[in-house]
Amino acid sequence: MLRNGLQAWHIIVLLVIIVLLFGANRLPGMAKSVGESLKIFKREIKDLSEDDKPADKPADPSEPKA
Template sequence: MFRNGLEPWHIAVMVVVLVLLFGSKKLPEMARGLGKSMRILKAETKALREDDAPAETANATAASQAEPVRPAVEPIVVTKVAEATKPTTA
């Protein structure tokens, strides 16, 4: 059905519609604005990746050097009293 979804004449029609909607003066400004936005987005995602990488390695190092976590409440060991110690009624 959509074997050749985007042919050259589709692109030509889209360009004509864009020029009619926005005008030839506005399109270069919009393209510059989109380019700046993409550069900012790329720089921010790169900064986020760089911030996450040292934090992950620092957490892994701290976790390997930390003491084992102890439970807040010590478990109570319950033992049953043997049946032999109960008094028997005869």
């Protein structure tokens, strides 16, 4: 059935169904919501990857300051 993968007409049919289900008025709000969610997700991934990096060497209080 789907041996040839996703084709252009599949995407067009999906877009038509989405517009019919949700209506053209609600789609911009949904797109904004998805965009904000992706921003939050990317920020959290970045924070997690920064947590994995080793911290800088803590300053030794016995060393003289320059």
